[in-house]
Amino acid sequence: MTKRNKMLIVGGVALLLIVPFVLAKLRGGELKKVDAQLVETHVITPTILASGALIYQNEIRMVSEVMGRVKTLAVKEGDEVKRGDLLLQLDPAAMQAQVDALEASLQQSRLAIDRQRLSAESLETKWQRYQQLRQSGVIDANTYDEIRTQRDQAKVELSSTQQQTLQTGAQLKQMREQLAKTELRAPITGRVTQLTIKIGETAVPSVTSIAGSDLLTIADTSNMYAEVNVNETDVARVQPGQKAQIVPAAFANQSWTGTVETVAVSPRQVAGQGKSYPVKIRLDPSEKLQFHTGMSCRAEIETRGSDATPVVAVPVQSVSYEEAKENDQQSKASVFVIEGGRARKRLVETGIADDAFIAIDKGVAAGARVITGPARVLRFLKEGERVEELPAAEAGSVAKNEDEKNDTPQVWNP
């Protein structure tokens, strides 16, 4: 083979190897497809999460003050009652008998008073007469002393009977009160939320939960509350008047708005768990929905101040953190922005955050396009890499701000 032919072959092989490489270089590497958003100002709404249960504003557990067999039940569970309505009646027979006996005893005491008064008056008159006779020397001293003693005794017996009458009167009053307590009446207007006693069972006055001590529970359903337990590390940021979103376990896809009403002063400690402080959140009334007291719920309390101003913020998923290399250093936060079709890394200082956005104090200005995802791309993104921004319709990023969220806050109405 001639040298020229050999050179041609070598040149051909070289072209075969080099040209595809050059073409590949010109085409460039595979573009990473990313989601991006414009950096804007947002009002950051930090929230605190807490869980608890739904309760009524006022819930009264009715217990009996007297012992007795339940004779009639005027209500059933779920009934609406007004203040003063009869709820149940205990058998009054035994107490009525005691009242009658005391009334008779009182009457007898009064008759005894009358009798003793007459006797005392009679002896007084007799004593006055004997006194004159004594002065005249008609009767002896013995006889005079005798009548005087009888007079004094009559006065003492009268006084004693009068005191006994008062005592009997007080007993009668007490027994009448006990008798009145055999009729249980509604102390508030509300709904019977629990009825544990039945006709024929014996109501027992007791402060401990034994059979027969709890009769029923009446709740004021005009307002419903969520009582949630806020961790001691978060409770300092919770103030009355703050808004909250309540999500009952039974309606996991809906939320209701409420307002923080009270923050407990004393903590509640559960064995094995940290301290927490009960916070009562009043739900805003609205459409009628089926809620039951005791339903589990979670609350998201918005702790931002009423004068919060918009700040430069980025979606939380766009911020990456590098671990501190030494113990005394803080972890570094950074974001990637798109400039000239390439990803540029920017170190940032972050501020407060909520579920969607995190404030940027330094490092990125409004107007930049920050890369928000996908997470698996963002994790391996490098400075200077060529990127292609996905159209918004294809992007899987979260809504830009709270107004675009799908779940609309709802409220509760009894």
Added chain:
Amino acid sequence: MSNLEILQALIFEPRKAFAGIAERPRFFFPLFLLVLTTAVMSIWYTSVVDIAWLADREMRHGFAAGRLTEEQIAVQVQNAVDQRGVRVAIGAIATIFVLPLFMLVAALYYLLAAKVTNVDRSYRQWLAFSSWTTLPTALGIIPAALVLLTAETNQFGQEALQVLSLNALIFHRAIGEPGFSWLNGINLLQFVSIYLSIYGVKLWSGRSWLFSAVFILIPWLLIYVPWAWFSFR
């Protein structure tokens, strides 16, 4: 003929090369070159690539794609980072054993096919034949090395080294798309190797081009046709 003379003849005068191989069948030199170039590229690539990125990519697009949770993927990625050295070693060792085994199997096919078609050559000759005719594929190390030397990032798959593949030249399929693996598995140097093989069989058998093409292409079809079916599903 020496090894270098055969090598030179293979490029410029293949007829002389095949005559020299038939006369004195030697396979160690081309096999050594093939193993060396492949092992070097494997070690080089595995040493420079972002191993975490690569492992993540393999978990999401490999055989277990779609069946792993994010947590499981993260664990596998961390394992890959911790065991990069092991991965490098395994790649090199696999090359040392797999390539020669491939040559032995190829030579066995040639021997059996020759027996059936009355082509009188020994197993050693066929082993030398398969080693020398596969040697052109080692030239792929040149563009692959250029890619590694000029890469702007260390996040690229092994397919990025195959600039002569059908996918890199024509189709540009992305990972996960139908045909990605198959199109990356076929490159221009293989066609050179196939041509040399067909020509070599023609010379050794004295038969027609058609006979020689069928002789050589049967195992390629047996591998690449099913592969294409799986790859394009």
